[in-house]
Structures are given as structure tokens and as C-alpha cells.
Amino acid sequence: MPEIEAVGIVKRYGGLVANDGVDLSVDRGEIHGVMGENGAGKTTLMSILFGLQTPDAGEIRIHGAPVRFHSPIDAMAAGMGMVHQSFKLFASLEVWENIVYGAEPRRGPFIDRRAARAQVAELAGRHRLAVDPDATVGELSVGVRQRVEILKALYRDARVLILDEPTAVLTPPERDALFGVLRRLAAEGRTVLLVTHKLHEAAAITDRVTVLRDGRTVAVLRTAETSARDIIRAMIGRNVNLIVEKGPAQAGAPSLAAVDLTVAGAAAKPVVDRVSLTVRAGEIVGIAGVAGNGQSELVEALVGLRPPDGGRVEICGIDVTAADVETRRAAGLAYVPEDRAAVGSALTASAADNLAMGFQRAAPLARGGLINPVAIAERARALIRRYAIRISSERAAVGKLSGGNLQKVVVARELSHDAPVLIAEQPTRGLDIGATETIHARLIAERDNGRAVLLVSAELAEILALSDRVLVMFEGRVLADLAQAEADEDSVGLLMAGRTWESA
Amino acid sequence: MNGAPRWTAVALRLRPPPVAIAILFAALTGGALVLVSGHDPLQAYAEIVRGSLSRDSLPDTLNWATPLVGMTLAAALPLRGGMVNLGGDGQLVIGGLIGALLPLVLPGQGALVSIVALGAAALGAGLYAMLAAWGETRHGIPMLISSLLLSYPAVGVTSYLARFPFRDVATGLPQTPMIPEAARLYTLSGPLDAGSLLIAAIAAAAIFVDRRTVVGYELRMRGKNLRFAGYGGVRLDRQAMRTMFASGAIAGVVGAILVLGSQFRFIDDALLSPSYTWSGLMAALLVGGEPAGAILSALFFSALQTGGFAMQRETSVPRVLTLVLQAIVILFLAMRQGVGRRAS
Ligand SMILES: Nc1ncnc2c1ncn2[C@@H]1O[C@H](COP(=O)(O)OP(=O)(O)OP(=O)(O)O)[C@@H](O)[C@H]1O
Ligand SMILES: [Mg+2]
Numbered sequence: 039m040p041e042i043e044a045v046g047i048v049k050r051y052g053g054l055v056a057n058d059g060v061d062l063s064v065d066r067g068e069i070h071g072v073m074g075e076n077g078a079g080k081t082t083l084m085s086i087l088f089g090l091q092t093p094d095a096g097e098i099r100i101h102g103a104p105v106r107f108h109s110p111i112d113a114m115a116a117g118m119g120m121v122h123q124s125f126k127l128f129a130s131l132e133v134w135e136n137i138v139y140g141a142e143p144r145r146g147p148f149i150d151r152r153a154a155r156a157q158v159a160e161l162a163g164r165h166r167l168a169v170d171p172d173a174t175v176g177e178l179s180v181g182v183r184q185r186v187e188i189l190k191a192l193y194r195d196a197r198v199l200i201l202d203e204p205t206a207v208l209t210p211p212e213r214d215a216l217f218g219v220l221r222r223l224a225a226e227g228r229t230v231l232l233v234t235h236k237l238h239e240a241a242a243i244t245d246r247v248t249v250l251r252d253g254r255t256v257a258v259l260r261t262a263e264t265s266a267r268d269i270i271r272a273m274i275g276r277n278v279n280l281i282v283e284k285g286p287a288q289a290g291a292p293s294l295a296a297v298d299l300t301v302a303g304a305a306a307k308p309v310v311d312r313v314s315l316t317v318r319a320g321e322i323v324g325i326a327g328v329a330g331n332g333q334s335e336l337v338e339a340l341v342g343l344r345p346p347d348g349g350r351v352e353i354c355g356i357d358v359t360a361a362d363v364e365t366r367r368a369a370g371l372a373y374v375p376e377d378r379a380a381v382g383s384a385l386t387a388s389a390a391d392n393l394a395m396g397f398q399r400a401a402p403l404a405r406g407g408l409i410n411p412v413a414i415a416e417r418a419r420a421l422i423r424r425y426a427i428r429i430s431s432e433r434a435a436v437g438k439l440s441g442g443n444l445q446k447v448v449v450a451r452e453l454s455h456d457a458p459v460l461i462a463e464q465p466t467r468g469l470d471i472g473a474t475e476t477i478h479a480r481l482i483a484e485r486d487n488g489r490a491v492l493l494v495s496a497e498l499a500e501i502l503a504l505s506d507r508v509l510v511m512f513e514g515r516v517l518a519d520l521a522q523a524e525a526d527e528d529s530v531g532l533l534m535a536g537r538t539w540e541s542a
Numbered sequence: 543m544n545g546a547p548r549w550t551a552v553a554l555r556l557r558p559p560p561v562a563i564a565i566l567f568a569a570l571t572g573g574a575l576v577l578v579s580g581h582d583p584l585q586a587y588a589e590i591v592r593g594s595l596s597r598d599s600l601p602d603t604l605n606w607a608t609p610l611v612g613m614t615l616a617a618a619l620p621l622r623g624g625m626v627n628l629g630g631d632g633q634l635v636i637g638g639l640i641g642a643l644l645p646l647v648l649p650g651q652g653a654l655v656s657i658v659a660l661g662a663a664a665l666g667a668g669l670y671a672m673l674a675a676w677g678e679t680r681h682g683i684p685m686l687i688s689s690l691l692l693s694y695p696a697v698g699v700t701s702y703l704a705r706f707p708f709r710d711v712a713t714g715l716p717q718t719p720m721i722p723e724a725a726r727l728y729t730l731s732g733p734l735d736a737g738s739l740l741i742a743a744i745a746a747a748a749i750f751v752d753r754r755t756v757v758g759y760e761l762r763m764r765g766k767n768l769r770f771a772g773y774g775g776v777r778l779d780r781q782a783m784r785t786m787f788a789s790g791a792i793a794g795v796v797g798a799i800l801v802l803g804s805q806f807r808f809i810d811d812a813l814l815s816p817s818y819t820w821s822g823l824m825a826a827l828l829v830g831g832e833p834a835g836a837i838l839s840a841l842f843f844s845a846l847q848t849g850g851f852a853m854q855r856e857t858s859v860p861r862v863l864t865l866v867l868q869a870i871v872i873l874f875l876a877m878r879q880g881v882g883r884r885a886s
Pocket of ligand 2: 202
């Protein structure tokens with residue numbers, strides 16, 4: 039008997055059918071992958087299983103018995119746990135407070151802090167999830183926060199754990215650690231539902247994969263008997279070339295340069311420590327590094343969102359160190375930010391308004407201070423078509439889009455700039471395989487058109503596949519500047535851990 | 543099979559707008575109150591409508607609406623960009639005092655004097671409002687606080703000036719001397735003067751800027767996501783300063799219009815006692831600063847308040863009823879729209 043089943047789940051949003059009769063069946067102790075293109079309905083299905091949404095039709099069964107979740111509280115009571123894509127933790131509270139929140143051990147009317155802390159420490163130890171119960175969540179790295187989310191579910195004794203694209207924000211070592219945890223949980227008889235876009239992850243950890251397409255279940259595959267090609271064909275109905283094709287770079291003059299760029303941090307040690315780099319027209323320079331080693335701060339200093347404490351930034355030969363974002367953009371900069379929702383878009387604004395940002399002052403979108411709504415709408419429609427963004431119309435707000443489709447909005451906007459310099463931070467985060475392939479091909483085409491591209495990605499494979507040169511950042515410094523030929527998983531991996539050639 | 547969802551979709555589309563529900567709900571509650579107090583609710587409501595919208599009373603409503611729409615716009619502009627100007631009172635009295643004093647000292651006469659006085663009122667009040675934005679961008683004092691705090695000295699100093707240095711000693715009241723007839727605003731008909739036209743023009747301009755200009759677009763985006771606007775290249779500091787200048791300038795113009803058009807002198811407290819600032823803030827908050835909606839809600843409030851006076855005259859139901867109705871409408875809509883719940 040399956041641990042949990044979804045039968046004929048239908049969920050409509052207005053005219054849009056997000057789930058159109060989805061079936062899912064997961065056995066106890068299984069790690070079950072859920073895959074599908076952006077907008078296929080994966081997150082919708084997971085939200086229904088966790089009681090965040092109620093289905094319009096269909097049934098959820100646990101051990102064969104139908105259940106009805108009106109809220110996550112019902113779902114948790116039935117043994118469901120969820121690790122959200124954007125974590126729902128209180129940043130200013132400590133780890134143990136976050137974990138016991140809502141289910142605190144009490145002594146009379148008071149929270150029994152000592153017992154709570156001890157329980158959390160015991161739980162973390164038992165599952166080998168290394169976290170300090172007394173640390174403040176806001177100061178933790180993304181990977182550790184995710185562990186807190188998992189502990190939170192385990193504290194409520196979740197028997198089914200749902201993870202929606204948990205690896206999108208993780209570094210490879212963090213991902214491997216997470217997989218270790220998931221395997222142990224499965225071995226204990228817990229059940230794991232894992233949404234992912236990454237084939238190698240599905241291959242590495244899942245027992246079976248359910249593939250969704252346009253809101254329907256199109257295949258249930260046993261991983262051991264399945265090739266990546268089979269999964270892709272089930273997801274998109276065609277073959278995708280997973281190997282990035284690219285010729286040698288024709289690098290020209292330097293377009294983006296940083297000299298001894300320094301950003302001070304809260305601690306004595308600067309977060310960005312005298313970083314110098316040059317990106318020439320017609321080349322892609324990748325920045326590899328474990329998240330939190332100063333890459334985000336470096337990029338913010340380059341684009342003008344964070345004033346540097348030392349050093350210089352030049353765009354196309356113009357010193358822009360003291361300039362604001364507007365001036366840097368005018369000097370020739372396009373930028374795909376790491377966080378599509380908090381920085382890269384206005385969720386309540388229409389797609390047309392979102393796609394116009396950065397172009398709003400120049401023809402054809404504006405003339406003499408007046409905006410041209412027709413041109414804005416036309417441009418938006420063209421980009422939506424070109425990047426196959428799943429949205430009802432350009433007038434719809436982007437907050438309702440699936441994660442990958444929102445990412446496409448941001449990437450489409452920035453790639454449509456003619457700017458000579460493109461800084462792309464995690465450009466394919468959350469994108470499905472087909473969209474990732476499209477964006478990779480676009481980045482290379484841009485390079486061949488003479489753009490200078492600075493690529494920051496947590497995906498080492500992406501960096502290695504696209505970059506002509508690879509810089510490795512560790513603790514705020516650039517440890518190495520490798521030509522493409524010298525950069526491989528091993529050499530870069532060692533450097534990411536802070537080991538240079540000599541000490542390795 | 544397909545019938546059920548289609549019907550719900552139709553029902554959803556036919557659902558009356560929240561404003562209509564709010565007004566209906568308020569009318570029912572208010573009616574019950576009137577009934578309990580032993581009066582006829584239908585008669586009371588009839589008087590409100592007659593007293594605000596009939597041919598005779600419409601000019602009164604519009605006259606009352608002039609400052610209210612103005613102060614609503616002064617509040618709506620910053621709100622559109624996620625900022626709050628709580629200093630409307632200060633900006634109003636600065637504009638009023640400038641409008642009352644300049645015609646006394648300016649040579650020449652007629653329309654030119656009133657135009658210069660209006661311009662100076664806008665400039666003075668605008669610059670004063672800008673101080674609050676400057677406090678936030680340069681010194682990190684939240685604008686919510688700085689704009690409110692700056693209001694008190696403005697009110698205090700103008701009051702002092704009207705009571706002492708510039709007092710009209712002939713009357714013995716805390717007020718400045720009458721401005722010459724030639725410098726007063728042109729009267730259109732009855733209580734209406736050119737000031738109403740000016741506010742109408744400002745209202746039209748606000749809607750146009752919001753919908754059709756780059757400035758309006760950038761302000762809207764700021765209101766929806768500050769970091770997004772900054773990332774997209776909007777110069778946030780400058781935008782805050784300019785928006786607050788425009789907001790203060792409108793408040794200043796309202797003050798000057800009241801002085802040049804109906805009071806003809808600066809009377810201490812006369813500009814503040816009707817609390818245009820706070821009614822305007824409410825009207826603007828209801829619609830998140832969207833100018834057309836803000837103007838409509840301001841007009842609605844004006845009709846309600848004007849009708850209230852008529853009702854009090856004609857029936858023995860006290861005028862407070864209309865304030866109750868207004869409060870219920872506001873509460874209801876605020877609940878529905880989650881005013882104050884910021885988009886994350
Ligand atoms: N609250 C909502 N209101 C309206 N439409 C919605 C809502 N939530 C999801 N949708 C729509 O439902 C469809 C499925 O969305 P869902 O988030 O389930 O996709 P997904 O498979 O998780 O995609 P991704 O891989 O991009 O995360 C999308 O087209 C999305 O725009
Ligand atoms: Mg999703």
C-alpha cells in the first residue's frame with residue numbers, strides 16, 4: 039500500500055488549469071522525484087499535498103484512506119512536512135526557537151527553553167544535521183537554513199517530507215550533504231518527495247520519478263531502469279542537447295574591470311578583499327566559489343548597489359566607482375540578479391511593467407518623458423513569445439508565475455539590453471532543462487556578438503561548460519584565474535575549498 | 543460536468559465591487575443607528591443626498607471638495623511610491639501664511655499677485671516637505687517620523703507670526719490683515735472660485751503623470767518594490783526628494799487657495815480645524831495612492847460631509863452620522879484590501 043497518493047487532482051486558477059488530473063503514488067521509504075517543465079504544475083501539486091491549496095477535484099490518500107487538508111496544520115497533523123523554496127523562518131530568532139515554534143514544550147504556561155534546546159540538539163544529532171541550536175537564523179548560510187527547515191519538519195515527526203527545488207540554492211557539497219540526510223531519512227522509513235530540474239540529481243538519489251506535463255502525469259519511471267534521455271522525452275517530448283556547443287572565444291578590449299575592489303563586512307575581515315578582474319568583450323568569465331565567499335557582494339559593488347570601501351570599477355573604460363546604478367547601466371551594463379523575487383521583479387506589477395524596467399527612459403518605450411504603453415505592451419509580448427514564458431497576457435501580474443517563468447521574465451529583460459557588459463548571477467536558477475539550454479545558447483551567442491559576460495553560478499558544471507576563464511573566490515579573495523583548459527571539477531573544486539595548488 | 547465551475551466563474555464576475563458593498567454595509571449600519579435613536583433613516587439619507595448633490599447644494603460640495611481633493615493628492619503622491627507624508631498640516635499652513643502675507647507686501651495687483659502668491663506658497667511648502675525626505679536619505683530618519691515632526695514647528699511658528707508680528711490689530715483676533723480685494727481669487731459662481739479649477743487641473747495632471755510618464759512609472763515601481771526600482775536604475779534619493787517636494791507643493795497651494803479664495807487672511811487654526819490632511823490621507827490610503835481612485839474617494843467624502851450639514855439642519859439627526867458612515871466605509875475597505883499589509 040502506498041504511503042501517500044494523489045488521485046485525479048485538479049486545480050484551476052481562473053481560466054488556467056495548473057493541475058489537470060494529476061496522479062501520484064509514493065511508497066513508504068521511497069525517495070520520489072517530481073519533474074516537469076516550468077509551469078507544469080509541480081509546486082501546485084506540492085502545495086496541495088501540504089494543505090496550502092485545496093484541490094478543485096481529486097483526492098489525497100494516506101495509507102489508502104482519503105484525507106482532506108484545509109490548512110498546513112491538518113497536513114502536519116497527518117505527518118506531512120515541507121521545506122519551502124523560499125524559507126519561511128524568522129531571521130531574528132534563534133535556531134531552536136524556529137524549530138519548536140508552534141509546538142513548544144511547556145512547563146506550565148511558559149516555554150520550557152532548556153527542554154526545547156535539548157530536544158533540538160538531540161534531534162540534530164540523531165539525524166546528523168549539523169546546526170548550532172543557539173545560532174541566530176539570519177546569520178546562517180542558505181544550506182544551514184535549509185537544515186533548520188528540515189529539522190522543523192522532523193520535530194513535528196513528519197513521515198513524508200516534501201522538498202520543492204531544495205538544491206537550487208545549494209553548493210555541491212551542501213547538496214551532497216542534503217542527499218546524505220535524505221537517504222538516511224528514507225532508510226528510517228520516511229518518505230521523500232523531491233522536486234528538481236536536475237537530471238543528475240534525479241539519477242543520484244530518487245527511486246522513481248513522476249513526470250508532469252501541462253498539469254498531467256505523463257510518466258512514472260523507475261530511476262534504475264531509466265536514462266536521462268527518457269526523462270527528457272517524457273518532460274518535453276523532444277530530445278535536448280545537454281552538451282553546450284561553443285567555439286573558442288574571440289576576446290577583444292576589456293569591457294568590465296575591477297581593480298583592488300574591497301567591500302568591508304561586519305567582521306574585521308573584508309567580504310570582498312582586493313579583488314581585481316577583467317572581462318573582455320567576447321568572453322565569458324565565470325566566478326566559481328562556495329556561496330557566501332563574497333560573490334554576491336562583489337557583484338553588488340560592480341553594479342552599483344553597494345558602495346565599495348576601496349578600489350575601482352570601470353565599464354568600457356569609464357571609471358564608474360562613484361557612479362550610481364543608473365549611470366552604470368547607461369555606461370553599458372545589464373544585470374541578472376541572484377534573487378528574482380526580491381530584487382529582479384515587482385511581483386504585483388504586470389509583466390509589461392516588469393519587462394520595461396531599465397528601458398523606461400529611452401525610445402521606443404519613452405519619448406520626452408512620456409511612456410508609450412503600446413510599445414511597452416508590444417515589447418513584452420515579443421519577449422514572452424521569444425522566451426516561451428507561460429503567462430496569460432502581458433497585463434497579468436508576475437507574482438502568480440511559477441518560479442521558472444518568473445526567472446525567464448528577469449533573464450529575458452536583461453538579455454534584451456544591448457549593453458556591452460552582462461553580469462549574470464545564477465541565470466538558470468529554477469529553469470527547466472529546455473529553458474536552461476536556451477539561456478546557455480543565448481549567453482554564448484551574446485559572447486560571440488562581442489559582449490563581455492561575467493557569470494556567477496553555484497552550479498560548477500554550468501561555470502565549466504560556459505566560461506572561457508574561471509575565477510575561484512574563497513573568503514573574499516580571488517584564489518585563481520584559470521583558462522578554460524586548466525579548469526575542471528577537481529582543480530576548481532579544490533580551490534573552492536580554499537586550497538591552492540601548493541597546499542593541495 | 544462543466545456547468546458548475548462555469549457558473550461560479552459567472553458569479554465571480556458579477557460580484558459587486560467592494561466599494562459598493564462597503565457603502566451598502568455602512569448605510570445599513572448607519573440606518574440602524576438612526577432608527578435606534580428614534581429618527582427616520584430614509585429621511586436622513588434623503589437629506590444627505592439632497593444636501594450634497596442637488597443643484598443648489600452641488601457648489602457647496604465642490605467647494606468643500608477643493609481642499610480635500612488637494613490634500614488627498616498631497617497624500618497620494620508619496621503613497622504611490624511607498625512613502626508617507628504625515629506633515630500635511632505643516633505644509634498647509636506654510637502655504638496659507640505665504641498666500642496671506644505676499645499680497646500685503648507685493649506691489650502691483652490683480653491676478654498676477656495671486657499667481658505669484660500661489661507659486662511662492664507651493665515653493666515654500668514644497669521645500670519644507672523636502673526636508674523630511676532629506677532627513678531620510680541623508681540621515682536615515684524615517685520619513686514617517688520626520689514629516690510628522692516637522693509639522694509641529696511649522697504650525698507653531700505660523701501661529702506665532704499670525705498672533706504677533708503680523709497680527710491685524712484692528713480686529714483683536716489672531717489673524718493677519720485682510721488682503722486687498724484685487725489679489726483675491728476670481729469667483730466663478732457662488733462659493734466656487736478659480737482655486738477649484740486649479741485643483742481640478744492638478745488632479746488631471748496627477749492622473750496623467752501616474753499613467754503616462756516615466757516619472758509616474760518609476761514611482762509606481764518604487765511603491766511595489768523599492769529594491770527592484772533601485773536595481774533598475776531609478777535614483778531613489780532624488781525620487782524621494784522630488785516626490786515630497788511635489789506633495790508639499792500641492793499642500794501649500796491648497797493653503798494659499800483657502801486663504802486667497804475664501805478666508806482672505808490667515809486665521810490661526812482655521813486651516814487645520816477641518817482636518818483636511820487626515821481625511822485626505824484616509825482617502826489616499828484606501829486606494830494605495832492611485833490618483834484617480836483617491837480623487838473619487840475624496841469627492842465621496844466631500845459629498846458625505848456636506849450632506850451631513852444639510853441633514854443636521856433639516857432633521858434632528860446629528861452630523862456625526864456622516865462621520866460614522868465614513869469611518870465604516872474606510873474600515874470595511876481597509877479590511878478587504880489589506881491596507882498596511884505591505885507587499886513582501
Ligand atoms: N496562485 C496562483 N494564481 C494563478 N496562477 C497560478 C498560481 N499558482 C500557480 N499558478 C499557475 O499555475 C501553473 C503551474 O504553476 P506551478 O508553480 O505549479 O509550476 P511548477 O511546475 O512548479 O513550475 P516551476 O518549475 O517553474 O517552478 C503556472 O502556469 C502558474 O502561473
Ligand atoms: Mg515550482
